[in-house]
Structures are given as structure tokens and as C-alpha cells.
Amino acid sequence: MDDLLNVSNISISFTQYVQGLNQHVLKVISDLSLSVKEGEVVAILGSSGSGKSLLAHAILGILPENGNCEGDIVFKGEVLSQERKEQLRGKEICLIPQSVNFLDPLMKVGEQAIGDVPKEEREEAFKKQRDVFSKYGLSEEVDDLYPFELSGGMARKVLLSTALLSNPELVVADEPTPGLDSQSVKETIKDIKQMAQDGKGVLLITHEIDVALKTADRIAIFYSGYVIEINKTENFNDVNNLLHPYTKSLIEALPRNGFKLTEGVQPLDDVDGCPYFENCPIRDDFCKNNIPSLIEHDGVMIRCHKYNGEVE
């Protein structure tokens, strides 16, 4: 099956002014590649504040003005230009945002959900909106509520159904679970899986390992601006099936896997060599000055010089 979305070697940086007119380029994403097929959920798992959301913004073409994005984003075999992104967003590609802050505080949610439609199409748009809202268990009163009147669970459903109104082929869910009670998290996971069963491709951006494990078919590990490993979710059940030392330590740190803590933090600045060099238990001198590239092996992607084609 062809990839619905293929992101290859994306880098995103911001131009900032520091001390007057001195420009400073801040690199947030250095090298990010992944793909999403139809009917597949791919999670990109990385720590909070590491810039994962920017990937979503880059796909939708809503990066801030001082943000530069290099690399190709291919949707259904077509490299997306900014114009094309503007045409597709809200139609074939949709975003599920994080929180109720993404709704206009002074507009009723029903009105917001239908978007900017011509007068004669409004009635039809409202009908469609009602259908989708009911599908997610939102009663008719909800249409006339303002965002501040929604409970956490309702807000989540509103955001979800608002994103799904146009029946998109690709859904980008940007941290849809933080701050939700466990019941809502369960429902979110169920809803996302349902989307994939309906044939949509879902890119799930999250920092919650459990959500990624329960939802995704494949998980991409994002570390310090790089995707260092993309593996099938079932391989995460056994540390020995994982390839990258960081992924291993991440999974070993889970309570059920022995709470094994690895010291060290992710480097904030650009490094010359492997981003994991500082903390890597199997590093050697070569790793220090050479950035490893992402290589494919048997449907699994890995970025490590020490990997020699076999699972250790």
C-alpha cells in the first residue's frame, strides 16, 4: 500500500533576533522522517516541549512567519507546497488540537465547527455538524454553548468532531490526551482507533508512552530533534526487539518493566555527532563526530552507527 503521508528529512528552525539586529537560528527539528499509511495510526513519541507539535504545524502549513521548514512533505504522492497545504487543510488533512484554548472563546461551538461557509450552505453545514456531534455523544444543547462552558470531556469531543466534520483522509492529533481523566483517555484511544478502521491515516503526536502503545500501529521515537527509531508497536513489548539504546532505556524505565532509570538529559544545542552520544552506553569515537542517518531494516527504521543489521 502506498503511503498516505510521507515526511522525509524535515528540519524546522526559527530565526530570532537577539540583542538588536543579531540573528540567531534556533533549530527545533533537525531530521524527522516518517510515513503514515491509510488505516494506520503512527505515533510520534517525544518529551514535552521538544517541538513535536511543529511537525503538525508544518504539515498544515501554519508555522509562524519566522519558522523555516525544509524537507519534503508528500501527501498521496504529491509534494505539498504552501498553497496546496492551504487548499487541503480543513478538508483532506485535519488537526485535532490539544485543548479548549483552541476554540474561539466568544463563539458558540456549533457555529465554530461549521467554519466559514456561504449563507446558503449554512443550514446544510449545521445539519452535518449535528450528525457528527451526535455520533460523539454531544447533545443538541452543546451547539449553543460557549467554549468556557464545556467540561473537559465535552471539549475533547467537540475538538474531535470539529476536526472530523470534513471527513478528512489524514488526521493529525496533536497531544489529544494530556490533562484528561482516564475515562476520557480511554475514549480518545478508542476514537482514534475507530478513525483508522474507517480508513483514515492518523498521525498521533504525544508524550504519553501508554497512549502511544495502546493506540498506534507504529511508533516513531523523537529525540533531540531527530527521529531515532520507528518500530512496530508489538516490538515495544519486548525490550530485546527494540533497536536504539535510547528506546530501550525508555521502555525499561516504565514501572512495569523495572523502573530502570538512565541518567542524562537531551542536548539542547545542535551536536556534531549522534544526538544520543552523551548518554549512550555503546558509543565510540566515531559516534562523536558523525551524525548517523536513518536506515531501514525489515520495515523498521533506526538511526545508530552501532546497529549492524541484527537485533541484539
Place this chain on the structure above:
Amino acid sequence: MNNRTKTFIRNKAIHFILLMLAVAIFSFVLLELSPIDPVNAYLKQAVISPEQRIMLEQYWGVNQPLTTKIWGWLSNLLQGNLGTSLIYRVPVVDVIVERFMASFVLMFFSWIISGFLGFGLGIVAGKNKGGWIDKLVKLYCYILQSAPSFWIGLLILIIFSVELGWFPIGMSVAIGTVSSDATIWQWLARLVLPTLTLSLVGVAPIAMYTRNELVNVLSSDYILFARARGESGWPLIERQALRNILLPALTLQFQNFAELFGGAVLVEQVFSYPGIGQTAVAAGLQSDVTLLLGIVLVSAVFVFVGNLLADVMYFFVDPRIRENEYLDKN
């Protein structure tokens, strides 16, 4: 009417009474401490005998203790008696009503024009943040904000009255005509330049504020999400941003009543426009204590009403507050 509204009205009423009491007492004490001698002001250098002078002082209670004076002033005030103007020799209330109407027309038009113009310019500048039009609007606002309004008034007078000769230089009616004989057109012609001056000056704060609000709103999460759903350009601003900045902008414009009043005082003086501002200057220069106190009170009421309207806007228009009220009821 629910509890919230009742509390709101009660608090505002208490606020108003305290404010007026404080303004009445403090302005009276300040005038008492000033070198103004009401007897001299009344006499205007007419020569009288010391006995006559003492009689006058007794008649006006000049030598009574301060507390008695204040008490007298307050009790008269409560009965609606503001005294008689020394300059005009008519009750202060009559002078104020007449002059305030003239000023009110001036301030009303300036308020409307500067509001619309400022809001519009702010939107255009904010939408094109960083562009040449934004820089132009900012430049205009900085210049206008830092220039004194009487100086702008003088410039406008020089350009439109002296150089171009389009409008009369001053006075509400031509010299030699009684003001009641002036036609509405003559009167309007004299309204144009002061209104223009006040409007131009009033544009600056509202335009800058609207611009910044719009820039903030445009970088908010909900605009990001709206864009992610395919909304863009002017419809996006109209649908999602406008109502979020309209309320704060309107509030600011109501709060600007104080500045409007201050501006009117100077501008009326420059254009010899017979409004409350010019009267205030005349009262101050000619030591007309009663008239001055009356004008101070009226301007306090005026500014209070502006702030009150701003509060009312927030209280009754913003759904986040309005709906809370609804929740209270149930």
C-alpha cells in the same frame, strides 16, 4: 433582575456617591486654599469703603470656619443649588447646561469619528503587521500621541482657516451677529475644525490598542486552529478575531471620556468654541469660584459615566460573564 445585577448597581451607586462627595469636598478645599478672593473677584477692582467690604464678606460668609463653609456648600449642592456665576450673573446650572450641550456635540462627533477611524486603522495595521501600512499607522499614532492637542489644533487652524480659508477662524458666530441669529450652517462650520482636531488626536490610542489586540489574537491558539481548518484572510479576522477585540476596544473608548474632556478644554480654547472647556478656562482666569466648582462636578460625572458604560459593556455583553449570570439564575 438577579442578584449579580443588583450587586452591580448597588456597588456602582455607592462608588458614585463617594466619588462625588470626595470631588465636591476636595475641590472646595483646594479653591479655599488658593489665593482667589471671592470678594475681589466680585468687585473687579471697584473701589469700596472698608465697611462695605466687611458687609460683603459677612454676606458671603468669608470668615466662617472651613467646616461650616463645606457643610453649606454640600447642603446647597444636595438641593441642586450650585450658586450664581460671577461672570455671567446667571445660575451656574444654566451656564453649564448651555455650554455643556455645545461641548457634548463636539465631543460626541469626535468620539464616534475617532472610534471608527481608530478601530479601522488598528485592524488594517494589525492585519498587515510589519508591513508599510502598519509602519505608517504606527508613525501617525506616535506623532499624534506625543503632540499636544492644542498644537495640533493650531496647525489645523493655520492650514484650513488661515491658508485655505475654508472655515472661520473662531467664535461660534460671525462678529456682529447675535448667537441666536446664527444659522445651523454657520454653527456647523465652526464645529468642523474642533471636531477634526479632537478626532485626529483621539485616533492614536484606540488605533494602537486595536492593533496590539489584533496581533495578540492572531497569534492565539484558536486562530491557529481556525487556520488549520481552512479559514484564512479577511473572513477569518471578521469571523473569529473581530468580536474578541471589539469589546476591549469599546471599553477603552469609553474610558477615554476623561481624555476627550481634557482635549476639549484645550481645543475649545484654540478655536474659541463656546463649550464647557472654554468656560472652565474663563471661570478659572476670572476667579468665578461657583462656576469652576460646578464644572469640576459635571466633568467628574461625565468621566464616571464613561467608565460606568465601559463596565456595563463587560458586564452585559461578554458571554463569559453573561452566561454566569444565567447559571446563577438556575
